Amino acid sequence: MKSKFRFSVVAITALVCLPSMGSEGVVQAVQESAKDNNRISVCIHLAKSNEPTTKANAEAKKKSVEQVLAKLKIGDALMLRARGDVARRGLYGYPKDEGMALRMYERAQKSPEAGWNAALMLYQSATDGVNPQLAQRIVGLLNRSGASSFSSRGAVGAQSHYLAGLLKETGATGKVDEKQAFLHYRASARNAYIPGAYHYMRLLTQSLSKLSEGERAVALHEVRMMSNRWKWQSPEIMMLTGDLHASRWFPDEENFTAQYHWRLSKRMAARLGGVTETTDFEGAMRQRIKAMPADKEKRLEEAVEGGMKNATTTKHELEYSDLCMD
Secondary structure: OHHHHHHHHHHHHHHHHOOOOOOHHHHHHHHHHHHHOOHHHHHHHHHHHOOOOOOOOHHHHHHHHHHHHHHHHOOOHHHHHHHHHHHHHOOOOOOOOHHHHHHHHHHOOOOHHHHHHHHHHHHHHOOOOOOHHHHHHHHHHHHHHOOOOOOOOHHHHHHHHHHHHHHHHHOOOOOOOHHHHHHHHHHHHHOOOHHHHHHHHHHHHHOHHHOOHHHHHHHHHHHHHHHHHHHHHOHHHHHHHHHHHHOOOOOOOOOHHHHHHHHHHHHHHHHHOOOOOOOOHHHHHHHHOOOOOHHHHHHHHHHHHHHHHHOOOOOOOOOOOOOOOO
């Protein structure tokens, strides 16, 4: 009790002292990082350079304009990326200009974020489908910028690998490359992007019978880990988990466990949505879900309703990596 009281006093004291006190260590760390990191300052300069001129801000605005022009002239990747964000979104009073945004992103060489933004712009512009020329351009941007390199991490890496995998698997570039698609999906999955994880698990499970016993054991271990982590957030991974039980890669009890996962998958999709990667999900459900004896039907219904308490789905729409905000 005494220890708990002491921690409460410390917390209250910290809150009370916020306006007037600051940790010297934190202040020093911020100052040191500011010397080497101008990520946010490029957005500030862009905003200031487009402000209405007044006597009070004339000198600061002039300096910001000079900073912007100088950095754009030398091809500074951060400034190019920031100028692309501003043009794409119409920030700080600048007009929206998607053409300029794309040019800025493409000029920001070796910036994974800018490469991803350019690739996503092109991908989303293809309302009638991605033709081979466009697909090759997208893949080229992801490659050159490093967004889809196998050392790429985080949200940009996860999404870039997913998109690259999709274009490679579908043959959008003019040639189907299942091996490269698989490698990209694997990188996406290991960066915790659920649509990428679904495709990785799907391709991996389709190949289990062709693997050696040792390889299969490793693959099944990873698939089980991913299933346990993500099936409650994805009707499609829940469906795939049912397939694994039905094919006896995972244990099953007279097809009960497979039916449980498939029915949960259907219920999740109906109540929560989240199906994005399967073209005929309803048809897939009709193929899988079969009537069971009355006693098992009752158990299944109770189990599925109980399982739905754990289920949640989130949208996994591809998102830009913005540096500048409103």
